[in-house]
Amino acid sequence: MxxxxxxxxxxxxxxxxxxxxxxxxxxxxxxxxxxxxxxxxxxxxxxxxxxxxxxxxxxxxxxxxxxxxxxxxxxxxxxxxxxxTVFQSVFISHAGAGMKGLASLSGRRLALGSQDSAQAAILPIHFLRKAGLGDSVELLRIDSDVGKHGDTGRSELDALRAVLDERADAAAIGINTWDAIGRDELMPGAFEAFWESPHYxxxxxxxxxxxxxxxxxxxxxxxxxxxxxxxxxxxxxxxxxxxxxxxxxxxxxxxxxxxxxxxxxxxxx
The missing domain is CATH 3.40.190.10 (Periplasmic binding protein-like II)
Structure with missing residues (x-):
């Protein structure tokens, strides 16, 4: 070669x-x-x-x-x-929690993935601020795979577990994690998506x-x-x-x- x-x-x-x-x-x-x-x-x-x-x-x-x-x-x-070309961030809650849209996060706790994950931390905060919710949502940060920009999905799974453990009302994850893992991996039927971001x-x-x-x-x-x-x-x-x-x-x-x-x-x- x-x-x-x-x-x-x-x-x-x-x-x-x-x-x-x-x-x-x-x-x-x-x-x-x-x-x-x-x-x-x-x-x-x-x-x-x-x-x-x-x-x-x-x-x-x-x-x-x-x-x-x-x-x-x-x-x-x-x-x-x-x-x-069609990536999204997805906000997840307990199935049946009754959350609808970003406004339902006001006064609640949102679990985020690693601080260097665009899909599970940086962009979710951006979308909250654009919706005028930056100061009304409590953030639970889970930095479990810093350096890999969320590629491992580990911090996103940890965010979902925080919802299961009632340490958070919702979690921000990437659409790939939601499609591949989040729907069934932890507990079939346990979660539902209540908001999806614009494509990026x-x-x-x-x-x-x-x-x-x-x-x-x-x-x-x-x-x-x-x-x-x-x-x-x-x-x-x-x-x-x-x-x-x-x-x-x-x-x-x-x-x-x-x-x-x-x-x-x-x-x-």
Missing amino acids: SNPLLVGAVAYTPNVVTIWEGMREYFAGTPSEMDFILFSNYGRQVDALIDGSIDLAWNTNLAWVRTVLQTGGECTAVAARDTD SHCNFTALTTQPESRVAPWVDHLLAMDWENPAHRPILEMEGLRQWVRPRMEGYGSLFEAVQEQEVAPRW
């Missing part, structure tokens, strides 16, 4: 290794061969992208925002999952603008060619939680840029 494109990803679960070995195999023998480096947290990955140790970073939306801010905008988002954008592959287009473009083209109907491609797509790679929806990051500025979110964890 001569001069492969080096992609960074965060090792938030053991199957990340399997995913990226599959990705490397998919690109093998093409004009855009790749290898990968795994990081323990997104702060180190962003640093590695900026200092040139990696060519591309598989970033969360918060890691993207931080890359933009730390480079003065000298970076570009080149690809995302189809699911990343989540992860993307990030490159610096100094990265030659001649290296990035063929890689992106081959990535977008992955086919759900191809049995050799589907396992990777399933593990990464998508059916199709797409171009990022850039306007979907606006709410997080606003939230990071409003809340003075730390530049690095």
